Amino acid sequence: MSDSVTVTVPARLHLGFLDLNGELGRRFGSIGLPLSGLRTRVTVSAATRMQVVGPDSDRARRYVEILCDALGLRGAHRVDIEEAIPSHAGLGSGTQLALALAAAIRKLHGLPLDIRGDAMRLGRGGRSGIGIGLFDGGGVVVDGGRGPANTVAPVISRIPFPSAWRIVLVLDPARSGVHGAEEGVAMAKLAPMPPATAAQICRLVLMQAMPALVETDLASFAAAISEMQALLGAYFAPVQGGGAFTSPAVAAALDLLEEEGALGRGQSSWGPTGFTFARTREQAEKLVALARKQCRGLDIRACEGLNHGAHITAHADAVMPHP
Secondary structure, eight states: OEEEEEEEEEEEEEEEEEEESSSSOEEEEEEEEEEEEEEEEEEEEEEEEEEETTTTTHHHOOOHHHHHHHHHHOOOEEEEEOOOOOOSSOOOHHHHHHHHHHHHHHHHOOOOOOHHHHHHHOOOOOOOOOHHHHHHOOOOEOOBBOOOTHHHHOEEEOOOOOTEEEEEEOOOOTTTOOOOOHHHHHHHSSSOOOOHHHHHHHHHIIIIIIIHTTTTHHHHHHHHHHHHHHHHHHHHHGTTTTSSSSOOHHHHHHHHHHHHEEEEEEOOTTTTTTEEEESSSHHHEEEEEEEEHHHHHHHEEEEEEESOOOOEEEEEEEEEEOO
């Protein structure tokens, strides 16, 4: 049994759902990637009484209690949440916190990792499987949605994100995206997606976005994601204020960034976080500097797309990528 374990996991960008119709027997499916600059970092150690310190502590305490009960673990733990992905911003904070804690507790007790199983135990991955698929590996991941077995969506593709490209992220700290029980209510209000719309999204992913990644063709990749996002934005508009974006300020910032040369646009999950793409680090930095001057109240930053998942550190050992 280790003295303590630290797990660091990056935020994830949700580029969109593939199929919200479900007539083929699988629903949702999604595409996304991990980001630099925003992460959750937790350290778990044995303790004489349960202690949880840091942001999102109530949720973390609940996850630890559920997992320890499911695994039959005795004894108390101290949880230090040293960094946390912003909550309810569309960046996967809940799933990454849950999986980070599960990995830390398992490593602490010498148990094998069970990412998919623990995700189900902790109630994560009910729709998108991207956060789970990205925990143990990076790149642009496509998951196949949930089928009749109602298990965690399988990863069906993983393609490295080109190292030169950058994502320009636009966060609105004044707003929150749909989350929790509210998300289930919102989804229930929506009619099934027309089959033709789901088919077009899948075609955009398979026949444009994925080949463009392999060929490092950012213009084609960004165009595919933009069209996909436009279709999804129109579908979700009735339950997110009538528009394709939860935050009008984020939408305005993306307009400005596109005028200045950024490629593509979209909203991560329910938002309010928006994104666009730049060809290089230098271009991204110029875009960020310009947008920060003109878009007050927003958090605008350049991020790399990561080709690794979580990192796990036990004792004072070197960082070990998983798997």
